[in-house]
Amino acid sequence: MSLVLCRVDDRLVHGQVVIGWGRPLGATEVILVDDAVAESAWEQDLYRMATPAGLEVRFATTAAAVAELPAWQGGSDRTILLTGDLATMAALRDAHPGIVTRINLGGIHHRSGRDELLRYLYLDEAEVALVRRLAADGAEILAQDLPTTRAVGPDALL
Amino acid sequence: MAMTPRWQTMIRLLGVQAAWTYERMSGIGVGHAAAPLLRDLYRDATPEARRGAVARSAEYFNCHPYLAGVAVGAVVRAEQDRVPGPTITRLRTALSGPLGSLGDQLVWTGEVPALMGLTLAALPLAGWWAVLIAPVVHNLLRLRLTLWGLDLGLREGLAVGAALQRSWLPPAAVQLQQLAAFAVGLAIPVVLMWVLRDGPTRGVTVTVALSVIGALLMMAPATRTRVTGLRLGLGLLVLALLVIGGS
Numbered sequence: 001m002s003l004v005l006c007r008v009d010d011r012l013v014h015g016q017v018v019i020g021w022g023r024p025l026g027a028t029e030v031i032l033v034d035d036a037v038a039e040s041a042w043e044q045d046l047y048r049m050a051t052p053a054g055l056e057v058r059f060a061t062t063a064a065a066v067a068e069l070p071a072w073q074g075g076s077d078r079t080i081l082l083t084g085d086l087a088t089m090a091a092l093r094d095a096h097p098g099i100v101t102r103i104n105l106g107g108i109h110h111r112s113g114r115d116e117l118l119r120y121l122y123l124d125e126a127e128v129a130l131v132r133r134l135a136a137d138g139a140e141i142l143a144q145d146l147p148t149t150r151a152v153g154p155d156a157l158l
Numbered sequence: 159m160a161m162t163p164r165w166q167t168m169i170r171l172l173g174v175q176a177a178w179t180y181e182r183m184s185g186i187g188v189g190h191a192a193a194p195l196l197r198d199l200y201r202d203a204t205p206e207a208r209r210g211a212v213a214r215s216a217e218y219f220n221c222h223p224y225l226a227g228v229a230v231g232a233v234v235r236a237e238q239d240r241v242p243g244p245t246i247t248r249l250r251t252a253l254s255g256p257l258g259s260l261g262d263q264l265v266w267t268g269e270v271p272a273l274m275g276l277t278l279a280a281l282p283l284a285g286w287w288a289v290l291i292a293p294v295v296h297n298l299l300r301l302r303l304t305l306w307g308l309d310l311g312l313r314e315g316l317a318v319g320a321a322l323q324r325s326w327l328p329p330a331a332v333q334l335q336q337l338a339a340f341a342v343g344l345a346i347p348v349v350l351m352w353v354l355r356d357g358p359t360r361g362v363t364v365t366v367a368l369s370v371i372g373a374l375l376m377m378a379p380a381t382r383t384r385v386t387g388l389r390l391g392l393g394l395l396v397l398a399l400l401v402i403g404g405s
Binding site for chain 2: 012019037047052084109122
């Protein structure tokens with residue numbers, strides 16, 4: 001089928017992703033793009049535990065994801081593409097602007113230097129500039145933690 | 159007699175959500191719970207090293223509150239094993255999802271509805287004693303689960319994920335959900351018979367009708383993302399109170 005959601009969430013694989021979005025979208029797999037997790041067996045064990053039956057979770061480095069994205073888009077699975085930070089999603093978008101057209105900001109949480117924009121969204125200056133640049137390049141960016149909550153676009157957000 | 163750091167942590171874990179915020183979620187509660195064990199672990203270390211460990215353990219974190227002890231134990235053990243700080247932060251992130259998901263399955267969709275169903279089914283036999291016994295049983299199970307989780311984390315450290323997978327917990331979550339389905343299925347006719355023992359009243363008829371409509375809305379593709387269990391439950395509660403109050 002195709003990518004059904006491209007989400008940035010620093011909690012990575014958790015209930016909001018696999019149940020909150022996965023069920024209404026009918027997702028069959030989650031591909032987590034994270035260079036550190038792709039090399040870490042114990043982290044992969046933990047993330048697999050967080051997925052319900054019927055949903056597969058796979059792991060890829062950013063480089064592998066850039067190479068594989070066209071195949072994922074044309075595959076038979078309904079895929080949630082997940083990154084833990086905005087920069088990784090921006091790299092995927094820059095490599096394939098025709099595939100990563102819509103970016104969901106689902107959870108970027110508090111860290112020193114970040115300001116609160118929404119309860120689940122804290123960005124520092126560099127991340128704000130990145131959101132603006134992606135939006136100016138034509139990406140549709142929406143902050144929305146769950147399908148049942150209001151989606152907020154960059155104009156209202158920044 | 160002084161309480162051991164393990165028991166101080168255990169007591170603090172009971173209030174792990176007391177300082178819940180959107181900014182750090184359970185982070186402050188987890189850091190507060192870990193502090194006695196970390197203080198003991200770092201008693202001969204420099205204040206900077208001790209502060210660093212406590213600050214790491216109080217960063218953003220979220221999981222099921224009853225299983226927060228697993229994360230506290232694993233992080234303290236990782237500190238004891240001198241695992242680098244960034245790896246400990248990744249351990250906390252990686253534990254958040256599975257501990258939330260397993261806890262939800264085990265407690266919110268397993269043990270709690272199973273206990274509620276059995277309690278309701280026991281009402282005609284045990285009367286209101288059943289309602290008094292249910293929270294006692296629930297809290298005893300919660301205490302045991304929290305202590306088990308803390309000890310598992312302290313024993314396993316970074317290997318806690320594999321240990322969780324091997325443990326009784328994942329199959330118990332499935333079995334408890336099956337028990338919950340059975341118990342609720344048993345409770346519905348028992349409670350209906352008990353409520354309708356004097357014949358159907360207007361309040362009961364309206365509540366049952368609204369429950370059926372709500373359940374259909376939760377399943378229909380067009381409305382199922384908007385009609386959640388919580389919204390439906392609160393809506394039904396308000397309507398039931400209005401109907402009962404007006405009758």
